[in-house]
Amino acid sequence: xxxxxxxxxxxxxxxxxxxxxxxxxxxxxxxxxxxxxxxxxxxxxxxxxxxxxxxxxxxxxxxxxxxxxxxxxxxxxxx
Numbered sequence: 001x002x003x004x005x006x007x008x009x010x011x012x013x014x015x016x017x018x019x020x021x022x023x024x025x026x027x028x029x030x031x032x033x034x035x036x037x038x039x040x041x042x043x044x045x046x047x048x049x050x051x052x053x054x055x056x057x058x059x060x061x062x063x064x065x066x067x068x069x070x071x072x073x074x075x076x077x078x079x
Contacts, residue, residue, distance in 0.1 A: 054062065
């Protein structure tokens with residue numbers, strides 16, 4: 001008679017262990033399937049940018065032209 005009582009007493013512990021095992025299995029299966037395809041294939045994309053740097057004078061001219069364009073657009077939109 002004591003055996004069924006003990007099983008009912010420990011049902012919470014049994015449930016907790018079952019949930020812990022299920023969560024662990026779920027996490028393990030998710031971690032194994034969620035790797036990016038590029039990392040699995042070993043191909044890493046490479047970006048090459050080939051352009052010359054602007055000199056200080058060219059930067060100043062570019063900024064002045066950009067500000068003039070912005071001011072011109074702003075005044076045109078208010079009319």
